[in-house]
Amino acid sequence: MKKIISGLLIAATVLAACNSNKSAESQNSRNNTQAISQTDNVTLTTSSVKDTKNTVSIKEIVSTYLQLKNAFTNDNTTEAAKAGTALEATFKNFDKTWLTTAQKNTFVDIEDDAREHSEHIGTNDGNIEHQREHFEMLSKDIYDLIKTFGGEQVLYKDFCPMYNNGKGAFWLSETKEIQNPYFGKEMLNCGTITEELK
């Protein structure tokens, strides 16, 4: 009987230990995010012009998106996953306090969708075709974001008529030269510039 009881006790202790570990971990990650948002606030107070702060953050989103795009152009699923996770974090840490109510609504609408796509790209390392499907929808979100807030750099909207079973899909690029992220090496130069965003 004693042995049974001690056995149960050991099991209970192990279980409890596992649980407390977990909560310690989540506590840690919470602290980390807090730390990140705090550093964000620091940069915020140092920037003197309110409006530039937003464009800087939008610029961050755009540059992370472009990293993601380039990972797909190079057929690199792991780099794409990393950039996807980074993009989700960039959206999460974006400072919305400077936005007007209308701007905020538009931003949140885009953010909700874009974060989900970025997250999926991040968790699908190894399945580049599925990552690309999310990238297609993400590109729409980023395009709308730039149309609303500006991207602070010259970008090209490129269209590939073959992707998505011939339905076609677009992406945004920083280069005038066509480099297709949907097919990568397979068809690197497939596509045309349909719009120049300034």
Place this chain on the structure above:
Amino acid sequence: MKLVRYILLALGIIFVAIQFIRSERNKNEKPSPTDIAKVFTVPDSVTVILKNACYDCHSNNTSYPWYSHVQPIGWFLTKHITQGKDELNFSEFGSYSTRRQLSKLDEIEDVMNDDIMPLPSYRLLHKKARLSQKEKTVLINWAGNLIDAGGIQVQ
């Protein structure tokens, strides 16, 4: 040898004990006001497929198998259902923004084309969830038509 017997006994006691820790069931008698059928046209041919293959994890009503009462299987199912509903919940589709609705419809096409959903483990245990090419095409065309209509809601 005695030790083995004690360990087995202890495991048995734990197994019995955890049967009393039950998670909340995903069951709702009342129809949801934001159900997809309230905002989009869903033909019967589509409803049948959604019910058989998707709703267990993507709606507010799960039709539970008997073994869901056995723990820890029940916990495992609850986790899957929570995750599934978080990704896409047909019972609350009407509460999504148009952007998200279109995104989800696009994803329905993708997971059908790529054979990602229903999950292989689910298909293993649910015969009706093993969709034929014809059934997949029905879903893909339905989602595609809604997207082409620009997510214009019916009502």
